[in-house]
Amino acid sequence: MSRFIYLLFAAAFLFCSCTSDDNNPGVGENIIVPVTYSFERNGVSTVDFSGQTTRLLMGEELGDALKDPARTLGELRAMYGHQAGNADFGNADLNASDKNLKSKTAASADYYTANAAEQAEVRADFENWIEAQVTEVYPNWNNLATPGQAGQLADGTSTRYVDARGLEMDQLVLKGMLGAVMTDQALNNYLSEQVLDAGSNRADQEAGVPEAGKSYATMEHKWDEAYGYVYGLNADPANPNQDLGADEFLNKYVGRVESDPDFSGIAEDLFQAFKLGRAALVGGDYELRDEQAELIREKISEIIGIRAVYYLIAAKTELEKPEPSFGTVFHDLSEAYGFIYSLQFTRKPDAAAPYFSRAEVGMFLDDLMDDGPNGLWDVEPLTLEELAGSIASRFEFTVSQAGS
Amino acid sequence: MKKSILLLLVLAATLYACSSGSTDPDGAGNGPGGNEVRFDRSAMLANWADNIILPSYNAFLSSHANLSAAMQTFRANPTLENLVGLRESWRASYKSWQRVDLFEIGPAEEVGLRLQVNTYPADVALIESHVAGGSYDLDLPSNRDSKGFPALDYLLNGLGADDAEILQKFMDEPAYAAYAADLIDDIGARVSGVVSVWNNGYRDSFVAADGATATASVDRYVNDFIFYYERFLRAGKLGIPLGVFTGTPAPETLESYYLEGLANELFLEGLDAVRDFFNGRHFGSTTQGESLASYLRALNTVKGGEALDARINAQFNAARTLVSGLGSFQSEILMNNPPIDMLQAYDEVQAAVPLLKVDMVSAMSISIDFVDADGD
Numbered sequence: 001m002s003r004f005i006y007l008l009f010a011a012a013f014l015f016c017s018c019t020s021d022d023n024n025p026g027v028g029e030n031i032i033v034p035v036t037y038s039f040e041r042n043g044v045s046t047v048d049f050s051g052q053t054t055r056l057l058m059g060e061e062l063g064d065a066l067k068d069p070a071r072t073l074g075e076l077r078a079m080y081g082h083q084a085g086n087a088d089f090g091n092a093d094l095n096a097s098d099k100n101l102k103s104k105t106a107a108s109a110d111y112y113t114a115n116a117a118e119q120a121e122v123r124a125d126f127e128n129w130i131e132a133q134v135t136e137v138y139p140n141w142n143n144l145a146t147p148g149q150a151g152q153l154a155d156g157t158s159t160r161y162v163d164a165r166g167l168e169m170d171q172l173v174l175k176g177m178l179g180a181v182m183t184d185q186a187l188n189n190y191l192s193e194q195v196l197d198a199g200s201n202r203a204d205q206e207a208g209v210p211e212a213g214k215s216y217a218t219m220e221h222k223w224d225e226a227y228g229y230v231y232g233l234n235a236d237p238a239n240p241n242q243d244l245g246a247d248e249f250l251n252k253y254v255g256r257v258e259s260d261p262d263f264s265g266i267a268e269d270l271f272q273a274f275k276l277g278r279a280a281l282v283g284g285d286y287e288l289r290d291e292q293a294e295l296i297r298e299k300i301s302e303i304i305g306i307r308a309v310y311y312l313i314a315a316k317t318e319l320e321k322p323e324p325s326f327g328t329v330f331h332d333l334s335e336a337y338g339f340i341y342s343l344q345f346t347r348k349p350d351a352a353a354p355y356f357s358r359a360e361v362g363m364f365l366d367d368l369m370d371d372g373p374n375g376l377w378d379v380e381p382l383t384l385e386e387l388a389g390s391i392a393s394r395f396e397f398t399v400s401q402a403g404s
Numbered sequence: 405m406k407k408s409i410l411l412l413l414v415l416a417a418t419l420y421a422c423s424s425g426s427t428d429p430d431g432a433g434n435g436p437g438g439n440e441v442r443f444d445r446s447a448m449l450a451n452w453a454d455n456i457i458l459p460s461y462n463a464f465l466s467s468h469a470n471l472s473a474a475m476q477t478f479r480a481n482p483t484l485e486n487l488v489g490l491r492e493s494w495r496a497s498y499k500s501w502q503r504v505d506l507f508e509i510g511p512a513e514e515v516g517l518r519l520q521v522n523t524y525p526a527d528v529a530l531i532e533s534h535v536a537g538g539s540y541d542l543d544l545p546s547n548r549d550s551k552g553f554p555a556l557d558y559l560l561n562g563l564g565a566d567d568a569e570i571l572q573k574f575m576d577e578p579a580y581a582a583y584a585a586d587l588i589d590d591i592g593a594r595v596s597g598v599v600s601v602w603n604n605g606y607r608d609s610f611v612a613a614d615g616a617t618a619t620a621s622v623d624r625y626v627n628d629f630i631f632y633y634e635r636f637l638r639a640g641k642l643g644i645p646l647g648v649f650t651g652t653p654a655p656e657t658l659e660s661y662y663l664e665g666l667a668n669e670l671f672l673e674g675l676d677a678v679r680d681f682f683n684g685r686h687f688g689s690t691t692q693g694e695s696l697a698s699y700l701r702a703l704n705t706v707k708g709g710e711a712l713d714a715r716i717n718a719q720f721n722a723a724r725t726l727v728s729g730l731g732s733f734q735s736e737i738l739m740n741n742p743p744i745d746m747l748q749a750y751d752e753v754q755a756a757v758p759l760l761k762v763d764m765v766s767a768m769s770i771s772i773d774f775v776d777a778d779g780d
Contacts, residue, residue, distance in 0.1 A: 114754045116648045120742030122707040123651045137440055199775035218775075 031283035036238040046216040049228020055360040066170035070142040073134040108188035131167035147374040153327030166333035175338020178249040182229040184345040190226035191293040224319025262401040270299045301346035305395045306402040309388045311336035313403030445700040446614035451693030459687035460503040466502040502673035506632045524554035562662035586588035641671045655737040665732040679720045707768040723752040
């Protein structure tokens with residue numbers, strides 16, 4: 001940037017800091033933070049995240065379909081990589097949509113634009129899990145699972161369907177998607193400075209120039225798309241903490257972590273950060289906007305880390321009982337597997353990097369599966385404890401906080 | 405109190421920067437050390453026009469003349485040997501096209517030359533219907549995927565399983581050769597039209613618009629250049645066939661799909677054209693003139709402790725090395741799931757994008773006028 005432009009920014013910045021000196025520190029006078037997530041221009045709402053709602057619904061249907069052994073591999077693949085107009089879903093709106101989950105898997109601007117090789121590996125993981133469900137688990141739907149043999153196991157009143165190593169493929173797909181689609185898109189794409197500030201976004205936002213045929217300017221819409229990946233299925237998305245658990249992805253686990261007294265308040269903090277960041281964006285305070293983006297990144301990453309540790313410790317507790325229920329242990333560890341997998345899509349504060357790289361995640365998952373020849377059937381409590389400790393060590397929470 | 409003094413200083417400095425900018429008609433930026441940097445944008449534009457763009461167009465027209473001649477020879481005497489000769493001329497001209505494809509500015513931009521000459525994949529059903537019907541309007545936008553080099557690819561390489569079959573098709577149905585000849589004429593007429601505008605005034609107005617505004621030649625063409633690199637070289641030739649954006653590989657979208665292996669050569673030729681343009685290298689020579697690279701050197705732009713122009717060249721070379729090591733793009737995509745080697749090569753190609761689109765343009769104070777749309 002030339003010195004001239006730099007100085008203009010500096011001068012503009014100083015004007016801003018002068019005018020806001022007399023007010024609350026942090027929030028300038030032209031920043032209006034509403035009570036709910038409602039933003040309007042000229043009386044018309046500028047909030048729209050229908051694309052995210054669509055993908056959340058596609059994920060829900062795919063999750064249900066994975067538990068139906070009458071489905072074919074072709075049908076499940078078509079749901080994952082849906083093409084507009086194909087009757088892949090029960091919901092006609094989804095069938096008509098030109099959106100799909102696959103193209104948004106490991107597809108963030110910050111992490112994958114220059115990393116197509118790793119992106120393809122992540123997508124291949126999902127394809128492989130879906131395929132294993134059809135070729136390995138479905139044929140053994142009505143067999144009892146034993147070490148090295150896919151089939152079903154009781155988990156309390158529920159029945160779990162696992163592969164030969166004890167893993168539930170549907171859990172891997174759902175929890176993996178929570179990371180590879182929802183978290184990666186929200187934290188590393190839509191909250192990314194390079195996406196928010198692309199092209200003429202700042203000028204358009206400040207002048208209130210809407211996208212063609214839309215009520216919103218591009219920058220505010222990007223922010224709302226991040227929001228939609230967390231709250232896109234809530235009954236009142238402007239006031240989402242009333243019914244957390246509205247989807248099987250991030251929304252559900254914001255609620256779960258909130259209900260642990262060690263983390264109570266996290267749901268409100270997350271919602272306030274989204275709201276304040278959006279208000280700051282509208283008010284032209286990009287520094288405040290980006291601070292909120294960092295906060296959101298930290299909270300959502302933490303939720304993934306907490307749930308990974310939670311399920312590892314839950315499984316360990318069950319495994320240490322005199323007569324452990326393998327169905328319970330395997331279900332917890334299938335959840336844990338998905339959350340550990342999703343750590344590679346998290347985002348450390350003030351860094352363009354996840355808490356754990358794909359390579360580190362791969363080592364964790366290998367450790368989880370390699371205590372013996374039959375995967376989870378052979379896993380030792382000590383392995384689970386060590387994994388939980390390694391994961392918690394990079395976060396601000398402890399194993400005992402997360403594990404209760 | 406302190407703050408207002410500082411503010412005054414900043415404002416004064418801003419005014420100073422404004423006035424010093426206005427004594428700088430070439431629109432060069434200032435160096436980071438605070439020294440006034442003089443870079444002659446006009447000399448760079450002249451080097452681009454006279455030593456790179458026009459010679460590249462002229463070389464293309466000469467390769468095209470060979471293609472036309474080979475077509476005539478084949479029509480007069482449709483033998484296996486003449487089919488092979490025609491194909492070789494087509495291949496040489498297609499490679500030569502890669503040396504001008506990046507110059508979609510001015511008259512080329514006005515007529516949409518790139519899409520007129522090289523829209524792929526070709527629509528085979530549409531081509532067949534034109535051949536069978538014998539009547540078609542090659543000026544229609546809807547016919548762009550039934551003509552140009554990709555349609556010739558289908559006709560010369562895809563009409564049969566081997567050369568004998570292809571030759572037989574041409575002998576049985578003379579309409580195929582007539583259509584191919586029309587396509588070659590269409591390419592020639594369009595490119596000649598563009599060159600003629602360059603030679604009759606556009607060159608001078610291009611070089612004369614040597615300021616530093618969004619409508620000046622350097623600002624405009626740098627945008628077009630980066631757009632070409634990102635959308636056509638990176639995405640069109642590699643990313644889309646690899647399925648980078650959809651997750652589903654689409655080898656049928658490869659450039660020159662019907663002649664296995666040519667897509668690799670065309671990509672490398674395009675990359676070389678980009679690199680040579682960046683360095684201001686005269687067409688067909690090792691001489692270098694004023695260029696984006698010399699501009700960056702004049703601005704003393706450094707990235708990570710290394711001169712930015714050297715860094716960009718190193719990135720082009722790294723990309724070239726990885727792509728050169730690949731098997732035919734067809735085989736890479738069809739035999740590997742996922743095609744990791746080719747994806748890694750793609751990543752090296754992509755790695756130059758931020759260097760050009762962020763670091764280079766900010767050093768030159770050029771705004772990027774296009775953004776990615778992600779469709780949500």
